[in-house]
Amino acid sequence: MIDWMRWHRNNPDPSGRGGRLGNISMEELMDHNKEDDVWMALNGRVYNVTPYMEYHPGGVEELMKGAGTDATDLFNQVHKWVNYETMLKRCCVGFLTSTSTTSAAANPHRSSSNPTGEIKIASTNFSSSSLYSPSQYSWCQKSDTVIISVTTHNARIVKSHHIIIDKNGLNVIMHIIINDYVFIIDIIILSPTSVVDDVDVIFKKVNVGRCWSVLGTSNDGDAWWGPFNVADLRYRKCKIVGKIQLTHDTNMFTIELPRDTRFLVPIGCHAFIQLVVDDDEIEVSCTYTGLNFELTYLQKLATKYDQVILLAAGTGLTPMIGVVRHYHRLVVRNTTMHLLSFNKTERDIILRDELGSFARKNKWFTVSHILSSPSDNWNGQTGRITKDIIMSAIKKDNLVGGELTNNQCLFCICGSKAFSNTAEGLLKEVGITDDQMYVFAD
Ligand code: HEM
Structure with a gap:
């Protein structure tokens, strides 16, 4: 990655077209499909990936599929987590020019701005392509707090891990990111507050008792909702x-966020990190090993089962660490847990000693490395x-004659x-049902 980023940064003309951007038809794109001349369209942009071929970690043959x-x-x-925008910039x-449905994501819709400049309820005019589209936000106040709620088409599905809050003085930016879509509220709030709760987005008034007539003024064309785009990434x-x-x-790495930023990386998801290595600015996507709310869901599920089996490949171990830590904290544990960790070689095994000693101390937990x-x-x-x-x-109690006899495993x-696809397929073959599987998706 670093080698490629260095080449990409230092080569005078990586696109081979002197940096000129044009409209490319599907026919023209299709002409560039030989190993020494490969173009590829991603989200409406066309890239010359020929120089990237030899650097692609998945190999030439895989890249040629596109x-x-x-x-x-x-x-x-x-x-999906690979940040190709930066890598192929x-x-x-x-x-x-002849775009497919997926590339429509390159054109986010912005709602019209609020003519009064005051925000009480800002409705957006988005297409209903996602079930989860937030339709509006509203706010209310008590003598000491201001509460912003975002509501959706069908139900209140906005959870704490969907919301990122950045507050700098009176400037408040909230990103609500759900399923590739983003709802952005960017306002200058009326009066000083401190953020106290990121679940319901409650701001605590600094001047307790002061009644707010408006929430604040719009900072940037008020709230808008549209497909998540790399331009919305905020570092x-x-x-x-x-x-x-x-x-x-x-x-x-353990990373400390700025004081007034609230940010939860959903389990199994990635966060982009930019850093400078040997004078080169590089970007990497990192997984998160901490605990978060999704485990509550998992915990509810797991109370139905007497065994949880974790199938992790490579860095797929990271969310599992959160799951194991969570179980460790539970006072009542009826469930045993078996972690199967798949890697290439011994030196690729993450936390081998730690997991081994954890298993020796905790009878409910076992680990196997494959x-x-x-x-x-x-x-x-x-x-x-x-x-x-x-x-x-699988525990012997759940098997008779080598066959699964019940649905006691999650x-x-x-x-x-x-x-994940292979694992899901094999589990189905041995009789595991969909509700006995939990796949950590990005
Ligand atoms: C669309 C055609 C492409 C296919 C079929 C493809 C396929 C693959 C495969 C099979 C892997 C190995 C995954 C693994 O071992 O788990 C991989 C890794 C990777 N590819 Fe691609 N790739 C494509 C395009 C690209 C492009 C355009 C970029 C970036 C500019 C890219 C960047 C990467 C990176 C950074 C990795 C390592 C990812 C990681 O370790 O998380 N690929 N690719």
């Missing part, structure tokens, strides 16, 4: 307060995920899309 096509869907299926050759200056090297290529390319010294399990490996993890899956 050659000369609108590869948006394919790209999202494999690794200088390889862009133009805009696809916050954070402090790294801890770093632990987990494996040869994986580090765990390696696809182990060294000769490895005497543990080998190979990739199979039905046999899954069956061997499976949580996290890894690449390919891993």
Whole structure:
């Protein structure tokens, strides 16, 4: 990645067109489908990916699957979290003119601004393409607090992890991000407050008792709702307060957010981090290992089962750490937990010693490591995920004659899309139902 970013930054003409952007028809795009000349459309933009071929971690053959096509869907299926916009910024050759449905995401709709400049209820005029579209926000006040609520078409589905709040003095920006869509409220609030709760978005008035006649004034065309676009990405200056090297290529960082920022990374999701390495500005997407509310849902689910089996591939282990930590905190645990951690080699195993010693101290938890390319010294399990490996993890009480007899197991899956698809397929084959599976999606 660093090698590519360096090449990309320093090459005088990565797009091969001197940086000129044009309108590109589907026919023209299709002409660029040979290994020495590959264009690819992603979300309405066309990129010359020829120079990136040799740097692609998934290999040339994989990248060629999208050659000369609108590869948006394919790209999202494999690794939606990859920040191609930054990586291919200088390889862009133009805009696809005959766009597919997915590339419509490049044109977010902005609602008209509030003519009075006062915001009491701002309605947006979005297309109803998502079930989860917030339709409006409203606010109310008590003598000491101001509460902003965002409501949606069908029900109140806005959860704390959907909302990011940045407050700087009277400037308040709220991003509500749900399923690739974003609802942005950008206002200058009337009077000083401090943020006290990010679930219901409650602001505590500094001047208690003062009655607000309006919430504030619009900062940027008031609220709007539209497809999430990279232009909406907002970076916050954070402090790294801890770093632990987990494996040869994986580090765990503890990051402190600015004082008035509320930000929860949903479990299994990624956060973009920009940093400077050897004078190069690079961007990486990182997973999150902490606890958060989604586990409440998982906990509710798990009370129905007597065994939870965690299937993790590579860094797919990160959300599982949150799950294990959560279970560890529960006072009453009726469930046993078995973690199957899939990696290539010994040196890729994250937290091997820690997980081993945790398992020795906690009878309810067991861990198995399965390696696809182990060294000769490895005497543990080998190979990739199979039905046999899954069956061997299930408690004997839940099996009769090697067959699953009941629905007492819950499976949580996290890894690449390919891993998750394979795991889901195998689980279905051994009789696991959809409600016994929880796939951590991005
Ligand atoms: C649309 C055609 C593409 C296909 C079919 C494809 C396929 C793949 C595959 C199979 C992997 C390996 C995943 C794994 O081992 O779990 C991969 C990794 C990767 N690809 Fe692609 N890729 C495509 C386009 C791109 C593009 C356009 C970029 C960026 C400019 C990109 C950047 C990456 C990166 C950074 C990784 C490593 C991701 C990680 O480790 O999380 N790929 N790709």
